[in-house]
Amino acid sequence: MSTDTSADPLVTPTPGKPGRPRVRLSFNPRESGIYIAFALIVALFWILTDGALLEPQNISNIIVQNSYILILAIGMILIIILGHIDLSAGSVVAVTGALCALLTVDLGVPWPIAVIATMGAGALIGAWQGYWVAYFGIPAFIVTLAGMLIFRAITMTTLGNQGIGPFPEEIRTLSNGFTPGWLGNVALGPLGGADIVTVLVGLGLVAALFLMQWRARAGRIGYGQTVEPIEIFIAKLVVAALVLMFVVVQLARFKNLPWVLILLTVLVVGYSLLTSNTVFGRHIYAIGGNRQAADLSGVKVNAVTFWIFVNMGVLAAIAGIIFAGRLNQAGPTAGQNFELDAIAAAFIGGAAVQGGIGKVVGAITGGLIMAVINNGMSLMGAASDRVMLVKGLVLLAAVAYDIWTKRRAGVSRI
């Protein structure tokens, strides 16, 4: 693919705008590589599993089975952009899941209160770790390694050797359930029946996507910024819309929308906007890129660090509730190695080890890549050791690619 078509004769300036809009096809191999890799991996397993990978039920499974890892990945990418790491996420998932079980099952606390209290406990755990990292200056690696042991120990002390369950219906629905068919089904010809609400939500999302992208583009042209050629812009949108609608229709054909997918969508959109469009988000990147420079530019480095850890605690608590609800039981070994999956998702998704670089959507894509590998290989009947081997190699390859593209950019800049 060409990286510079600024002299593209096909593109004519939009009339009525101040000056000629600067048009340029931007292709950043470092950022785009991950999405292309994802598409290739999906295609590969789609072929290898004779299409089973993209069957309605299987798409639903992939989302529901990995939702908690993806939620953790959102919190983890923020910590990694900041230049830190969190090794305790899995243990926090366990301890918050146990707390939620304790409240709802043993103490009979109504579920909404229990959920809020659990999230509050997650925030406190995050505040505890954030204090040591941000204000005391202990490396996050150490603080969260300690946290990994401490919170696992608390879980085991609380639960003993057994799990607590079953959870209230509502929490199980949140983790495992689907939206009811409020408006009934619509016939989609050879595809069979599909839930109307789900399809409408999908169409709404596509419309919102088009509107937002169009407004962003118009704004850029208004300010005389460089934009992509209109054909490429529309092609990208159409591809995105088709992918989105495909997933939505498949879900509509199965059991409607999983509640966790709705939650996940809200989180992904919310955190993407937070990181890219707000002062707080910008400060995360500034600190990760150069802590001292951020400090001398008036960024409250310690406060931002502290709150990012609090945020991680809350997200870990949400993941904890969902995971426990899914198993319908909070167990002492819950969440083991979750932090490693979340960290791997962030790095496969293009985060830089030194901090300062990374995107929420990238981390989600990284998480989905691992999810598809997991799911595809188990559909093929591969043993778990093989799956682990492949995931390890993919992680290594992703980071190697990242460093390789960076090095190439480094040489050409002189």
Add this chain to the structure above:
Amino acid sequence: MTEDILRMRGITKRFPGVVALDDVNLSVRRGEIHAICGENGAGKSTLMKVLSGVYPDGSFDGGIEFDGELCRFGGIRDSEDLGIVIIHQELALCPQLSIAENLFLGNEQARRGWIDWNHTNTEAAALMRRVGLDENPTTQILDLGVGKQQLVEIAKALSKKVKLLILDEPTAALNDEDSAHLLQLLRGLREEGITSVIISHKLNEIISIAESVTIIRDGHTVEVLDLRDGEVTEDRIISGMVGRELSDRFPVRDVKIGAEVLRIEDWTVHSPTQHGRVVVDKASVSLRRGEIVGLAGLMGAGRTEFAMSVFGRSYGKDITGRIYKDDQLIRVRTVQEAIAQGIAYATEDRKRYGLNLIEDIKRNVSAAGLRKFTKRFGWIDDGMEYSAAEEFRRSMNIKAPSVLTATGNLSGGNQQKVVLSKWILTEPDVLILDEPTRGIDVGAKYEIYTIVNQLAAQGKAILVISSELPELLGLCDRIYAMSAGRITGEVSREDANEERLMQYMTAGISTGREENR
């Protein structure tokens, strides 16, 4: 034996999209000190990387002849084996290791795999004597100042049986005393028959020490000047570097000085690491609108510490003193408060403290004034931010394809313009510029001076910290001198000269040192 120890012929080095070196020639006579001059980005460092084998044979066109032999270097090892040693601007020493361990790093004095420490330390002491470094070989590098670290680097080169010593900006970070010692050492090495190539922006040093100078501009060899007859002046070299006559190194300006805007009284700062050590001692300074004020001092005088402690206490502890803005006592306990009070501080070390090098120009320019682009809930108006950054790129003449270029890819001068843009964006009344032209080439310096003058013309008060006295003399309306944490003198533009400033800058140093111990 030929007269030239080194001949580089027709060196052409291409990077994707750029020709960094275009048919460059360099001849160095045996036993001379040869200087290489050129603006930043002219290709000096690239040429030295070609010579030292960082760019291996085959990655460039042209030939290298050393000691009469055609050389093909596959890596740094190959060039070092022949006696070509390069000392980079950023010193490559391990701070936690001792002098002796650093000297023999990669060349450990071992017998059957066991290090012979007695032998190592004796040899190290011998090498250290040759460079005049009076320290214990077991002293850790981190306990040495930059000047002494530089000597360790040279001693390390000597241990490798160096024939051709390449020094990249060796005195950039040194004070005058250490610089003088280093230059004297190079003269001594010349007596021993060691040839040196020195890259430097300090033209006075080049004139005093080098026999000849090769000037490089935009990847071409412009000319080779013979300095032995003493007729070449600094201005002559500058005109070669920039390709035009520089009639004046400092732009003229209309001086319009207004009312006092900032007054600092009895400012005292203690060291955050060494308990009880006074770094700034009852310093009092006053700045007026439209005035450019200099702050002179030797390294370690406490200038940067003073500036940073004023800027929201970003340095030091147990800070006492008063700051008045427009005659009102103000509190500046954090950087945020300092920015809110209209104080800005552009650091002396822009790569470490000034810029986020992996981010683009836009995000660096807006880093300190991001709130200017927000409407509700801390929501950033991306287009507004872009336009503002673009405006700075144009007005400051930042040479980059767009404001989306990463600042790590810019030259020193352009990076400095980004740092200045960042602070101008916060609309300060007082700008503290710490070494604003350090490591910047002559052309960009002139641009920076012009910007500083414009800021003063807008009624801002500017405090310039600089180690280059000619710069202070050329730029400032009034100059404070600092020594051992105290303000030791204040001179107006008319009365200022280098001798007078130097007197103040060295005043009370001996007593100051005793107090520090």
